[in-house]
Amino acid sequence: xxxxxxxxxxxLSDLYKAYIACLNGQDWPNLGRFVHDEVxxxxxxxxxxxxxxxxxxxxxxxxxxxxxxxLLISDPPHIASRLHFDCTPRGTFLGLPVNGKxxxxxxxxxxxFRDGKIADVWSILDKAAIESQL
Numbered sequence: 001x002x003x004x005x006x007x008x009x010x011x012l013s014d015l016y017k018a019y020i021a022c023l024n025g026q027d028w029p030n031l032g033r034f035v036h037d038e039v040x041x042x043x044x045x046x047x048x049x050x051x052x053x054x055x056x057x058x059x060x061x062x063x064x065x066x067x068x069x070x071l072l073i074s075d076p077p078h079i080a081s082r083l084h085f086d087c088t089p090r091g092t093f094l095g096l097p098v099n100g101k102x103x104x105x106x107x108x109x110x111x112x113f114r115d116g117k118i119a120d121v122w123s124i125l126d127k128a129a130i131e132s133q134l
Contacts, residue, residue: 009074012113016079019118020067026059028052036117043122062089070106079111094127096134105129 007015019034021027032048039051046054059065064087071082084106089098105126112120 007076012076013074023067036114036119041121062087064088077113081109083107103130103133
């Protein structure tokens with residue numbers, strides 16, 4: 001039977017911070033420790049391999065990508081986070097001609113954990129912040 005995360009708030013927060021460290025370290029072999037086999041991103045079923053491919057593509061497009069947690073709220077089985085980015089995307093990013101210019105922006109993201117792993121991710125990037133810097 002599938003369980004909705006019975007983790008205490010602090011434990012779930014620590015797990016999320018370890019997940020962010022995994023992303024920042026591009027430690028793809030360990031991504032499955034944090035991401036559910038049936039993970040969905042903005043409603044789209046990706047699975048671990050699709051989720052990994054999405055992240056690898058992000059790092060390819062933005063070589064200096066670094067996830068910086070600015071706000072973290074734990075309410076098991078959910079995490080809400082505001083992530084900050086200060087980076088230099090190559091070429092076009094979110095349909096914008098960034099072309100290697102340094103930009104700063106935020107991502108507001110919500111996660112739902114199932115069986116101790118991220119099962120759902122709902123994410124919105126602050127595209128207007130990027131537009132204002134171009």
